[in-house]
Amino acid sequence: MSPRRAAREPWPFAVALALCLAPVLVFAAPFTLRSEVDARRVGLQDQLQLTLTVEGSGAPDEVPLPPLTNLDVVGGPSQSTQVSIVNGRMSQARSYTYVLRPRAVGRAEVGAARAGDQSAPAIPIDVVAGSVRPREPRGQDRFGQDPFGQDPFGDPFEAMLGRRRGRAVEPKLLMEAVPSRTRLHVGEPLVLTYVLFTQVSIADLQLKDAPQYAGFWAEDLERPQQQGQAATLGGEAFTRFALLRKLLFPTKAGALTLPPASFRIGLARQGFFDAGGAVERATKPVTITVDPLPDAPGFSGAVGRFEVSGALDRQTVPLGEAATLRFRVSGTGNLKWIEHGPEVVARGAKVYPPQVKTDLRATAEGIEGSRTWEFVVVPETTGTVEIPALSFSWFDPAAGRVVSRQTPPLSLRVEGGTSAAGVPALPGAAGARVATGALPLRSQLDPHAGSPLLLSGRALAGLAAIVVLLHGILLLAGRARGLSRGTPRPGGGASSRSARSALRELERAGQAGLSKEQAAVLVEKALHEAFGEIADEDDGERARAVRALLDEVRFVRYAPQLGDYSDKIRDLAARGRETVRKWA
Amino acid sequence: MGLRRPAATLLALGLAALTPAFAHAQPGVAEERFRGANEAARSGDYPKALSAYAALAASGAESASLYWNWAQSASARGAQGEALWALLRARELDPTDRAVARDVQRVREALNLDPAEIAPEPLAAVGRAARRFRLDLLAASLLLASLLAQVFGRVRPGPRQPGRAAGVLLALGLLAATVPFAASFARPTAAVVRRGAPLFESASPTAEATATLREGEVVPVLEASGDWLRVEDGAGARGWARTADVRRIDAAPSARD
Secondary structure (H helix, E strand, O other), rough: OOHHHHHOOOHHHHHHHHHHHHHHHHHOOOEEEEEEEEOEEEEEEOOOOEEEEEEEOOOOOOOOOOOEEEEEEEEEEEEEEEEEEEEOOOEEEEEEEEEEEEEEEEEEOOOOOOEEEEEEEEEEEEEEEOOOOOOOOOOOOOOOOOOOOOOOOOOOOHHOOOOOOOOOOOEEEEEEEOOOOEEEOOOOOEEEEEEEEEEEEEEEEEEEEEEOOOEEEEEEEOOOOOOEEEEEEEEEEEEEEEEEEEEEOOOOEEEEHHHHHHHEEEEEOOOOOOEEEEEEOOOOOEEEEEEOOOOOOOOOEEEEEEEEEEEEEEEEEEEEOEEEEEEEEEEOOHHOOOOOOOOOOOOEEEEOOEEEEEEEEEEEEEEEEEEEEEEEEEEEEEEEEOOEEEEEEEEEEOOOEEEEOOOOOOEEEEEEEHHHOOOOOOOOOOOOOOOOEEOOOOOOOOOOOOOOOOOOOHHHHHHHHHHHHHHHHHHHHHHHHHHHHHHHOOOOOOOOHOOOEEEEEEEHOOOOOOOOOHHHHHHHHHHHHHHHHOOOOOHHHHHHHHHHHHHHHHHHHHOOOOOOOOOHHHHHHHHHHHHHHOOO | OOOHHHHHHHHHHHHHHHHHHHHHOOOOHHHHHHHHHHHHOOOOHHHHHHHHHHHHHHHHOHHHHHHHHHOOOOOHOOOOHHHHHHHHHHHHHHOOOOOHHHHHHHHHOOOOHHHHOOOOOOHHHHHHHHHHHHHHHHHHHHHHHHHHHHHHHHHOOOOOOOOOOOHHHHHHHHHHHHHHHHOOOOOEEEEOOOOOEEEEEOOOOOOOEEEEEEOEEEEEEEEEEEEEEEEOOOOOOEEEEEEEEEOOOOOOOOOOO
């Protein structure tokens, strides 16, 4: 089909083109990733340049350096952003350039690069001895040189004349900062858009001096649509591009100035001998008039349009357990600034300082979303705990006044249980006892909570020393008594150890299997062990009893074996045990 | 038996020693003054609230809650060093208070201090652990119980050996007593409550300032003399600081502080 015919009958041609492009469009990634090196064969003394380029609207902000084999990073990354506007469409590419140096002769590799769900293949590199690169002109930094300087399609007269010839006509383009409004209240949002008006194609656009917005809180907004629009300025036709948008909130009243922002704009080549070029443009300062907020009691400082709600996570709670009170403010405005929630005081319950949960996002209308204050409420008595209405005030710019809203009062039924259940552990809340407004003050002095040490360390050491000393005295006293009983002493008793030993021997003597002599010896020995030697002059009851027992034992021991003495021996052993228990 | 009387005496002594720990005084004037101070703090009159809290503390009505509120009011007033001191004092009084422990870290971070800068004395942490787990009472109870076991063994001899149980109790008691005893060797500490508090060569208002202390920093107290404390800062510089600038953590503030 000839072009003329295609112009006459455009539908078949358009359908064919759409069919060709459809797979590309369907499977097109939101961005592309390229990994490139400036040489695949380098000398050990050379350096090479690795460039990672992401292009497209969904390009990530960071591109990680791929794994390197036999290569070291000696420079970079230097980052450059290119905005190209061709045929009314704007595309953006960002490049990260590293300078690499080989470590040893042999094989090197730049590994596969990855960013988001995109990847670029690995690049093998040969490293040879020495240098394979031509020597560069003195005084020219290879890394920083103008990439257009060695353009084979550049202007041949430029090299001859030793200077860039430039364009015959200065390109017509200008930058403008456009505020969404010039008069507003403190805390109201303002969208500042940087707009480019151009009559030429743009190859590159960079923010040269990022402006500081003194007196404003700045938030970044998503990039505006990249479609150019026709515009007329001073009777001339331009294409208008909205390049950058900022959401600004004035933080103080008065005449505030948005400072100029400078941009460096790279121009696309217009013809065979045109090397492009770059120009700088700056926006003009913009003055914004900021009105103060009215001073009203209870005003939170919020500006915008909001809704408030309050709820308990349960209606009934056993005594000793906690309920959660959620106070939520949602809407659009400067909610990000509002830190303090409402004051919550509930009679009969401890209310702990809140945890604040935030779900906010920046939109052209302001900060949109919600902020929730979660209070832990711990009832102290059974019955019903009344949670009063919670109020929130904000400035409504549309109404031009401070608006206040209240949540309905809430009731928490507290069921039986024992107060001994105590206060449960807080679920991660900052834990003051009672929240009393902005300051989490405690309402009870609790002078005895966590008493200090009753006994100081040194007093305790003294007590320990006394106790050890008393132990020693008791032990020594017991031993002395035992020793005294172990020697012939009228009226003396045996030590507990001697008595226990004597009792064991008497037990053995009473058992069968021993001859009468052996049994009698055991009994005699046990009695001696328990009572020692009984003096003849001792006429006490104890001495008499022991002496009588010993006489009988000796009789049995030396008596001729005329019969069975086992009963007699058992009887003696039993009486011996009784005597020991009684007298020893 | 002759040994029963000493045993009863020891038991009575032990109980007498433990009783004050469980005795609770009735709330009274102090509670009323505390509420008044809280009202002042709520209404934003922080100087009045701080003054009332100080008076309460000086009168002996100390508690972790008092120092907590003191810290909140000081923090609201912008005196972060004083807030940190009050929280550390609260932690000293009630080491089990988790809210205080959390707020200590919050204020420390707000003052841009390293954790080591508010804990120059490791033995102080041992002391807090002893208080937290009441090791003093535990040790005293074990020691007295060991003595009772020993006495009981003497009074009622038998085949069992109560001396062994007494030995075990004595060993445990001595072990438990070791911790508070070790903690008693901790040097007293103080916190810098004023930004740019000077460190003087000597305890005199006419002395030359040799260094400046960091607000919130906790420093060991080497010596005390009247309204002056000799301290050592984190850099090792030693000098004298006013008690109005550097407040002790281990003791209640006096009325003149």
